[in-house]
Amino acid sequence: MKDLHFAPRLFKDLRHYSQEKFAADAMAGLIVGIVALPLAIAFGIASGVSPEKGIITAIVAGFIISALGGSRVQIGGPTGAFIVIIYGIIQQFGLSGLMVATMLAGLFLILLGVFRLGTIIKFIPYPIVVGFTSGIAVTIFTTQIKDLFGLTIEDLPADFISKWGAYVTHFDTVDWPSAAVGLLSILLIALTPKVSKKVPGSLVAILVMTVAVYLLKTQAGITTVKTIGDYYPDIRAQIPALSVPDVTWQQVKMLFPTALTIAVLGAIESLLSATVADGVCGDHHDSNQELIGQGIANLCTPLFGGIPATGAIARTMTNINNGGRTPVAGLIHALVLLLIFLVLMPLAAYIPMACLAGVLVIVSYNMSGWRTFRELMKNPKSDITVLFITFLLTVVFDLTVAIEVGLVIACLLFMKRMAETTQISVIADEIDPNEESDVQLHEEHLIIPEGVEVYEINGPYFFGIANKFEELMASMDNHPKVRVIRMRRVPFIDSTGIHNLQNLCVMSHREGTHIVLSGVTPNVYAVLEHAGFCKLLGKDHICPNINVALDRAAAIVERCGKD
Secondary structure, three states: OOOOOOOOHHHHHHOOOOHHHHHHHHHHHHHHHHHHHHHHHHHHHHOOOOHHHHHHHHHHHHHHHHHHOOOOOOOEEOOHHHHHHHHHHHHHHHHHHHHHHHHHHHHHHHHHHHOOOHHHHOOOOHHHHHHHHHHHHHHHHHHOHHHHHOOOOOOOOOOHHHHHHHHHHOHHHOOHHHHHHHHHHHHHHHHHHHHOOOOOHHHHHHHHHHHHHHHHHHHOOOOOOOEHHHHOOOOOOOOOOOOOOOOOHHHHHHHHHHHHHHHHHHHHHHHHHHHHHHHHHOOOOOHHHHHHHHHHHHHHHHHHOOOOOEEOHHHHHHHHHOOOOOOHHHHHHHHHHHHHHHHHHHHHHHOEHHHHHHHHHHHHHHHHOHHHHHHHOOOOHHHHHHHHHHHHHHHHOOHHHHHHHHHHHHHHHHHHHHHHHOEEEEEOOEEOHHHOOOOOOOOOOEEOOOOEEEEEEEOOEOHHHHHHHHHHHHHOOOOOOEEEEEEEEOOOEOHHHHHHHHHHHHHHHHHOOEEEEEOOOHHHHHHHHHOOHHHHHOHHHEEOOHHHHHHHHHHHHHHHHHO
């Protein structure tokens, strides 16, 4: 803990701040705040909470992440990745359960940063990240079909397959004005960048379609297009009072796996976003400080009624592309959202639900990463297996199961590959010095004495290869006087490897065979000595190189011959 440091990037950047930097950050923050508005509303509603809770999340979490995070340009807030998880938590545990799960996730993120585990998150296999990201995208798309086409379904099933079954059986209830609004919204969002890349297509779609639906209702008498106000009539432009949940141990135990999933997903998404941002603006973020900032944001946001938040890659890139270069841009983005929330929030009641569905359809398309998915299909079969299992589990079951199973499979495949890279070879008759790194003599060949067998372990000596080596030893019919085991290329050994060597010593002793180790590295030797193996074998049987080991083996054979 003595290495613990708390150094938000904002503090560093403010030391050399200037009026020019503020002007650039202010413009970027203004644009990002406008871009974030429709997304915050859409993510809030899709998650099963009221639209203002999405905006409050963007305000509170966005401000804290920029103020206390480790990235210069990261923009935080609600993201599509959390929609499925949040919706499931609310259905099962209610809003109080969501508060507890989010705050637990925030605590986990803080601990990840405090114990400097930020870099470890980056080692989660890429097929898992793509698998569950694509799975979330498909799930988000699925949840928007009802609003996109204005379908009349009383009780929409929760699971993926039943949901599509309900869509098929109720497709005759399509409300064509709603469908037109939804499809035109998608078209507007897709075409806006071709006209101007600085104007957010989602905002254009919401403004145009809100006005269009208002005119349809007032001038044409078409009232079937549902708006946010039809579902949330009590929208208020008011920051809710601070609320602390009543937490029980039973609730913590039940929400622990879900909270851990939120933390892992948030850590992955935020650090991935920060890494991409580094590549664009030539910076290097502090991953541990970023996790601490994300954790504090998720610990505080629920107190104001917010939902889980993380780094948002689309908003972060918008920030960079519009000149944002310090965390001040993120602070301004949050203040812009606060101003819009306090002044214009009641007008959100007129936004059509079909238009928001169109916004989320585009979000799910961008999130799907189908091109990356296609490219990964060219990779080894093991990676494809992890990709598909994670994807299918995310879609058919839920993200918690997908991440857990995906990580287990990836770990098993990693261990299998490690075991395959470790080779065990039997050296017969002689050793060529020209191919050796630990031979000190310069003879043409080192002759292996009669009654001596030499084995070499090349690679990590952990439980997979240890069992393989034990099986090899057990299958040997001959019982030489000495077995020399070369370990010069063994970088580490685990408890199973030590146990295996101990069993080998005991078994060989019964058979009248001596064990001599050669070329043990300092790290491995320290582990063996700490485990008491050196005392069991005898330190004179652990030799620095093959020359000494063969001399020791020859002396043992000679002594046994005399006996």
